[in-house]
Amino acid sequence: MGVGIEVNSLNAWYGANHTLQDITLHIPANEATALIGPSGCGKSTFVRCLNRMHETNPIAKVTGEVKVGGQDIYAETSAVEVRRRIGMVFQRPNPFPTMSIYDNVASGLRLNGFRNRRVLDDVVHKSLESAALWDEVKDDLKKKSGASLSGGQQQRLCIARALAVDPEVLLMDEPASALDPVSTAKIEDLIFQLKSQYTIVIVTHNMQQAARVAERTGFFLNGKLVEFDSTHKIFTNPGDKRTEDYITGRFG
Amino acid sequence: MENRLKKSAANRHWRWFANHLASVLAVGATVVVIAPLVAIFIDLVYKGASSLDLNFFTKIPAPVGETGGGMANSIVGSAVLLGLASLLGIPVGIAAGIYLAEYGRGAKLSNVVRFTADVLNGVPSIVMGIAIYALLVAPMKGFSAFAGGVVLGIMMVPTVARTTEEMLLMVPHAVREAALGLGVPAWRSTLSITLRTALPGVITGCMLAFARVAGETAPLLFTAFGNQFWSMRLDQPISALPLQIYVYALSPYDEWHRLAWAGSLVLIALIVISVALVRYVTTRGTLKGAG
Amino acid sequence: MADSTFRWLMLACALSVFVIVALIATELVKSSQLTLAKFGIKFFFGSAWDPVSENFGALPFVYGTLVSSLVALVIAVPLAVGVAVFLTEMCPKSLRGVLSFLTELLAAIPSVVYGLWAIFVLVPLLRTYVDPLLIKLLGWTGLFVAPDFGIGMFAAGVILAIMILPIISSLTREVMTAVPHAQREAVLALGATRWEMIRMGVLRNARIGIVGSIILGLGRALGETMAVAMVIGSSPTISKSLLAPASTMASVIANEFAEAADDTYRSALIEIGLALFLVTIVVNVCARLLVWAVTRGAPARVT
Numbered sequence: 001m002g003v004g005i006e007v008n009s010l011n012a013w014y015g016a017n018h019t020l021q022d023i024t025l026h027i028p029a030n031e032a033t034a035l036i037g038p039s040g041c042g043k044s045t046f047v048r049c050l051n052r053m054h055e056t057n058p059i060a061k062v063t064g065e066v067k068v069g070g071q072d073i074y075a076e077t078s079a080v081e082v083r084r085r086i087g088m089v090f091q092r093p094n095p096f097p098t099m100s101i102y103d104n105v106a107s108g109l110r111l112n113g114f115r116n117r118r119v120l121d122d123v124v125h126k127s128l129e130s131a132a133l134w135d136e137v138k139d140d141l142k143k144k145s146g147a148s149l150s151g152g153q154q155q156r157l158c159i160a161r162a163l164a165v166d167p168e169v170l171l172m173d174e175p176a177s178a179l180d181p182v183s184t185a186k187i188e189d190l191i192f193q194l195k196s197q198y199t200i201v202i203v204t205h206n207m208q209q210a211a212r213v214a215e216r217t218g219f220f221l222n223g224k225l226v227e228f229d230s231t232h233k234i235f236t237n238p239g240d241k242r243t244e245d246y247i248t249g250r251f252g
Numbered sequence: 253m254e255n256r257l258k259k260s261a262a263n264r265h266w267r268w269f270a271n272h273l274a275s276v277l278a279v280g281a282t283v284v285v286i287a288p289l290v291a292i293f294i295d296l297v298y299k300g301a302s303s304l305d306l307n308f309f310t311k312i313p314a315p316v317g318e319t320g321g322g323m324a325n326s327i328v329g330s331a332v333l334l335g336l337a338s339l340l341g342i343p344v345g346i347a348a349g350i351y352l353a354e355y356g357r358g359a360k361l362s363n364v365v366r367f368t369a370d371v372l373n374g375v376p377s378i379v380m381g382i383a384i385y386a387l388l389v390a391p392m393k394g395f396s397a398f399a400g401g402v403v404l405g406i407m408m409v410p411t412v413a414r415t416t417e418e419m420l421l422m423v424p425h426a427v428r429e430a431a432l433g434l435g436v437p438a439w440r441s442t443l444s445i446t447l448r449t450a451l452p453g454v455i456t457g458c459m460l461a462f463a464r465v466a467g468e469t470a471p472l473l474f475t476a477f478g479n480q481f482w483s484m485r486l487d488q489p490i491s492a493l494p495l496q497i498y499v500y501a502l503s504p505y506d507e508w509h510r511l512a513w514a515g516s517l518v519l520i521a522l523i524v525i526s527v528a529l530v531r532y533v534t535t536r537g538t539l540k541g542a543g
Numbered sequence: 544m545a546d547s548t549f550r551w552l553m554l555a556c557a558l559s560v561f562v563i564v565a566l567i568a569t570e571l572v573k574s575s576q577l578t579l580a581k582f583g584i585k586f587f588f589g590s591a592w593d594p595v596s597e598n599f600g601a602l603p604f605v606y607g608t609l610v611s612s613l614v615a616l617v618i619a620v621p622l623a624v625g626v627a628v629f630l631t632e633m634c635p636k637s638l639r640g641v642l643s644f645l646t647e648l649l650a651a652i653p654s655v656v657y658g659l660w661a662i663f664v665l666v667p668l669l670r671t672y673v674d675p676l677l678i679k680l681l682g683w684t685g686l687f688v689a690p691d692f693g694i695g696m697f698a699a700g701v702i703l704a705i706m707i708l709p710i711i712s713s714l715t716r717e718v719m720t721a722v723p724h725a726q727r728e729a730v731l732a733l734g735a736t737r738w739e740m741i742r743m744g745v746l747r748n749a750r751i752g753i754v755g756s757i758i759l760g761l762g763r764a765l766g767e768t769m770a771v772a773m774v775i776g777s778s779p780t781i782s783k784s785l786l787a788p789a790s791t792m793a794s795v796i797a798n799e800f801a802e803a804a805d806d807t808y809r810s811a812l813i814e815i816g817l818a819l820f821l822v823t824i825v826v827n828v829c830a831r832l833l834v835w836a837v838t839r840g841a842p843a844r845v846t
Binding site for chain 3: 267268270271273274275277278279280281282284285286288289291292295296299343344345347348350351352354355356361362365367368369370371372374375376377378379380382383384386387390406409410413437438439442463464466467468469470473474494497498501502509512513516519520523524527531
């Protein structure tokens with residue numbers, strides 16, 4: 001089952017640039033939460049703070065509290081376990097080109113010391129099924145490289161790879177923006193199915209997508225969280241004028 | 253999914269250990285690599301500087317057992333050889349670079365030329381030396397400064413060509429178009445405008461090639477051969493700094509060993525200055541006018 | 544001057560690289576005719592090198608070249624990759640410039656200066672501290688046995704290692720830097736330590752290029768002359784012990800050419816040069832192709 005995420009007074013900087021200002025919200029478990037906003041509003045930075053990827057940049061700084069399943073992820077010095085528990089799918093699919101499909105999915109498991117053939121086979125199978133990719137690649141698992149698939153397939157491969165290490169949360173940073181409409185639809189269907197097992201946070205610049213897949217939506221603007229409510233309310237009766245302006249296309 | 257990954261303490265500790273070990277080894281490797289460099293420079297200065305007196309720069313080698321000799325003829329000899337080499341290698345190299353950048357861009361021939369130039373760079377210099385021996389020394393029945401200059405010049409061509417091409421490619425199209433727009437013939441524009449724009453970079457490329465051949469010994473063994481006396485004649489054997497260092501290093505006399513260290517210090521100083529200048533120009537991007 | 548004349552002039556100079564290669568090849572073949580005809584291919588399999596009786600077998604030199612290069616690679620490759628990993632992935636940005644300049648400087652030191660330093664500093668060091676240790680610990684392999692004079696195959700391998708290190712290291716750094724950042728992020732996002740990220744996300748992706756840089760280093764080691772000639776002991780023998788004196792193809796030419804009085808002797812030495820020429824060309828072509836495949840364009844400054 002997925003877990004909830006509690007964010008309290010999160011602030012983030014890139015060098016002198018104060019990219020996130022005092023973000024506080026609660027992301028419910030086993031739901032999909034969408035984050036929308038114009039380019040540069042900080043939604044990607046926010047999501048990268050949730051799995052401590054933000055700090056891989058040497059000039060990055062974070063203060064505040066992020067509790068995943070009740071545990072503050074910034075309390076530990078090592079981000080390794082945090083990133084195992086919180087999976088991430090990137091905007092551009094980035095499978096490992098030198099590895100087969102099988103090895104791509106199994107890579108995270110092998111990192112964690114799993115060598116048993118049967119366990120790996122089992123997890124690879126289940127992950128690819130969860131990512132709705134199994135049927136398309138089951139005959140070529142070890143023969144084809146991860147990079148030889150189509151764009152949409154590559155992204156589902158990356159999802160399978162992330163799921164293989166058994167995360168509780170899945171972060172998706174504009175996962176379909178580099179894909180064609182058919183692949184995008186497949187990814188959205190996937191999110192519906194994954195919700196029951198994981199907590200999903202999806203950054204998107206596509207408002208229709210947010211409306212389709214997410215129960216809750218947050219609107220970011222200039223590093224601040226302007227509004228966070230049920231998707232239905234955000235899109236039909238937003239509380240803040242700025243939200244309304246963005247939804248109706250008056251800017252961004 | 254049922255099997256939630258159990259946190260295996262042993263696995264985590266091993267991974268943490270491997271991570272730290274990798275860092276230690278990488279730092280260690282860097283230290284081990286930098287150490288000989290530091291050691292060589294310290295030795296050069298320590299052992300070589302004390303022998304650098306006026307005699308060193310003005311006198312020719314003294315007979316065995318006598319002090320007060322120097323490596324003046326080797327320094328002059330090297331200058332002559334490098335002058336000859338530059339006369340041959342730089343124009344040909346620059347011209348080749350011009351062809352690659354201005355006329356042959358993207359053509360199959362250019363790719364082959366470029367590839368061949370790189371491969372030529374990898375041919376051992378001693379092999380070049382024997383080839384020129386067979387070509388120039390054997391028929392002329394004698395070692396000569398001319399042969400030495402030729403072999404060093406040939407060695408400069410690939411490096412000069414490749415760096416010239418690289419620098420010319422960095423000159424923006426707008427510059428070329430402006431020249432053509434003024435009604436300047438293409439060949440003129442290439443030389444007076446494009447090449448001039450890229451000149452600082454091209455010069456440093458030549459210096460790179462120069463510094464490299466300045467230290468070459470092997471090809472001179474069978475061409476210039478070396479000379480214990482003053483000589484600047486092109487048809488006679490001539491001394492060169494690296495050659496003389498080689499002879500002195502292998503000799504049994506302490507006095508000559510000292511001179512070898514001194515000569516090496518002078519040689520290294522020359523090369524370090526060139527390399528530092530190259531770095532300065534290319535990393536600061538002071539290609540005047542190029543963008 | 545017409546435009547076309549200028550263009551032909553430039554083209555001629557560009558084609559000069561072919562002329563140079565052809566020139567070298569023809570001169571070498573022409574001048575080694577005597578021994579080519581007399582010994583044929585057996586020249587490279589004969590182990591007796593006896594100028595007096597005009598019996599020339601170049602096997603000791605082939606052996607010396609291969610073994611000294613192998614020793615150099617065994618020492619240099621781990622160190623070079625280690626330096627590359629440190630400079631690319633671990634080093635603070637402020638140090639990077641200085642350290643990479645220093646490693647570049649290593650590449651600029653002439654072979655004869657390395658040889659000088661090796662004779663007077665490295666060899667005594669090896670003879671006093673390192674070799675006795677190797678004899679004690681690894682003597683059972685037969686690779687390190689007394690008597691030991693310091694000079695010999697091992698010393699040549701060590702100085703060669705120092706000399707080829709910068710090439711391998713700088714090329715490895717180049718191919719590592721060419722790996723897209725997205726690959727590093729992908730590994731980190733799975734929950735990997737920094738070393739695991741380097742191993743799986745960078746080294747793995749760059750491995751073809753790294754192999755290419757190693758082969759390039761090998762090419763350089765095969766042809767290195769002066770430093771090797773100064774510390775290898777110049778003995779045309781084949782020994783199992785790495786502490787015994789030996790000779791390489793390049794070093795024998797350097798050491799014996801001046802004394803080669805008769806034509807057959809010279810022809811033999813030139814034939815060795817011809818072989819060296821061909822081998823280094825093949826090795827360099829393979830290496831350049833590999834590096835080019837990864838970085839999409841051969842770097843100009845690596846000599």
